[in-house]
Amino acid sequence: MINKEEFRRKVIITAGAIFSRYGFKKTTMDEIAKGLKMGKSSIYYYFESKEEIFEAVVLHEANILRNELTTAIKSVESPVEKLKNYVFVRMKTFEKLSNYYNAIFDKNLDHFDFVENIRSRYDLEELAIIRLILYHGARKKVFSVSNSEYTALAIQTSLKGLEVPLFWQKKEVNIEDRLNAILDVLFHGILKK
Amino acid sequence: MINKEEFRRKVIITAGAIFSRYGFKKTTMDEIAKGLKMGKSSIYYYFESKEEIFEAVVLHEANILRNELTTAIKSVESPVEKLKNYVFVRMKTFEKLSNYYNAIFDKNLDHFDFVENIRSRYDLEELAIIRLILYHGARKKVFSVSNSEYTALAIQTSLKGLEVPLFWQKKEVNIEDRLNAILDVLFHGILKK
DNA sequence: GACTTATCGACCAATTTATTCGAAAATTTT
DNA sequence: AAAATTTTCGAATAAATTGGTCGATAAGTC
Numbered sequence: 006m007i008n009k010e011e012f013r014r015k016v017i018i019t020a021g022a023i024f025s026r027y028g029f030k031k032t033t034m035d036e037i038a039k040g041l042k043m044g045k046s047s048i049y050y051y052f053e054s055k056e057e058i059f060e061a062v063v064l065h066e067a068n069i070l071r072n073e074l075t076t077a078i079k080s081v082e083s084p085v086e087k088l089k090n091y092v093f094v095r096m097k098t099f100e101k102l103s104n105y106y107n108a109i110f111d112k113n114l115d116h117f118d119f120v121e122n123i124r125s126r127y128d129l130e131e132l133a134i135i136r137l138i139l140y141h142g143a144r145k146k147v148f149s150v151s152n153s154e155y156t157a158l159a160i161q162t163s164l165k166g167l168e169v170p171l172f173w174q175k176k177e178v179n180i181e182d183r184l185n186a187i188l189d190v191l192f193h194g195i196l197k198k
Numbered sequence: 199m200i201n202k203e204e205f206r207r208k209v210i211i212t213a214g215a216i217f218s219r220y221g222f223k224k225t226t227m228d229e230i231a232k233g234l235k236m237g238k239s240s241i242y243y244y245f246e247s248k249e250e251i252f253e254a255v256v257l258h259e260a261n262i263l264r265n266e267l268t269t270a271i272k273s274v275e276s277p278v279e280k281l282k283n284y285v286f287v288r289m290k291t292f293e294k295l296s297n298y299y300n301a302i303f304d305k306n307l308d309h310f311d312f313v314e315n316i317r318s319r320y321d322l323e324e325l326a327i328i329r330l331i332l333y334h335g336a337r338k339k340v341f342s343v344s345n346s347e348y349t350a351l352a353i354q355t356s357l358k359g360l361e362v363p364l365f366w367q368k369k370e371v372n373i374e375d376r377l378n379a380i381l382d383v384l385f386h387g388i389l390k391k
Numbered sequence: 392g393a394c395t396t397a398t399c400g401a402c403c404a405a406t407t408t409a410t411t412c413g414a415a416a417a418t419t420t421t
Numbered sequence: 422a423a424a425a426t427t428t429t430c431g432a433a434t435a436a437a438t439t440g441g442t443c444g445a446t447a448a449g450t451c
Contacts, residue, residue, distance in 0.1 A: 031224045034440060044399040055440065227409060237430040
């Protein structure tokens with residue numbers, strides 16, 4: 006192995022896949038070790054505990070989400086497109102990051118305080134991004150937003166509402182449709198007539 | 199509850215769903231009990247052990263497979279269609295019966311001798327069905343089969359070959375395509391010119 | 392060949408978990 | 422409604438699992 010960081014990344018990928026299939030509790034260190042083709046005890050040379058691995062995995066997924074989102078809104082110009090992209094990419098990516106949303110929603114995991122840390126940090130970041138989009142939209146006279154902070158919060162809240170069923174029922178029944186509906190309401194309430 | 203059989207069926211359905219998600223080992227009696235909204239110890243009034251539940255689940259799935267297959271070949275007349283139906287329905291149904299194929303393929307489970315019993319019994323039944331189709335096809339002068347026993351075995355073997363990836367990689371990449379290819383080879387080697 | 396880095400097997404303590412058991416509900420029979 | 426039976430359950434337990442430790446040892450570097 007070249008260096009520790011390199012190997013830690015490998016652990017995160019491997020463990021992430023297993024966690025995402027069986028969840029934190031049902032995943033054993035032995036399985037992770039097997040996945041890495043290593044002795045179980047070797048993992049402890051790189052990570053303090055199973056929980057630390059999970060934390061790294063969740064953080065990793067949170068970073069993926071952030072990256073996908075920032076590139077998604079950079080890829081277009083108009084505020085409408087930015088917001089659309091943001092919302093869509095958010096849901097699409099979210100579906101894949103099962104460890105992230107399990108960490109957030111699973112009651113058996115909420116005693117990990119790192120979960121709350123990551124979540125609240127990313128909530129704030131997200132809010133800032135949405136506010137920025139709204140702000141630019143308002144500047145370009147495409148949106149009419151009286152209070153960007155509360156509007157951003159409203160948007161964020163409705164997006165959160167869409168996350169819930171991801172956890173409760175894996176079936177992606179009609180997320181996309183419901184997303185479109187929300188977007189529709191959002192724009193027609195927000196667009197300058 | 200009306201009677202024990204009724205309740206056993208309920209257990210089989212509930213436990214089957216959990217087993218199919220987490221596998222035999224990772225599924226706990228507590229989870230099954232929770233799924234049934236019952237005390238854990240109550241289950242033992244109906245089943246001797248976790249293993250017996252799993253056996254019942256696997257048997258249940260094996261029966262589903264058999265039923266689907268017999269109705270599938272009854273639904274058409276021509277031997278070609280029968281064979282096509284048989285092969286397709288077999289694969290389609292097999293994908294859903296994860297406990298059945300896990301029982302067959304998972305090395306951590308092969309110490310359960312009931313698995314071997316069920317498997318060998320159904321192998322024989324399957325062979326008989328295939329032979330029957332071949333036999334009727336030969337009678338109607340649609341197939342030309344020199345030795346129906348060995349031909350049936352050959353067909354069964356190639357079907358088994360398609361099962362393997364189901365276990366190793368959940369992704370149903372190209373099962374259908376490969377199935378078509380096999381069918382193509384099969385018919386053009388078997389059809390009377 | 393000393394010194395550091397990385398891997399591992401054996402082991403342990405704590406937790407989990409399948410199963411048991413006696414007793415209490417719930418239901419049926421008398 | 423008492424007695425008998427069936428069904429449910431919580432508490433207890435014995436066995437297995439599992440996260441984590443530690444000393445040894447291999448692999449690599451100076």
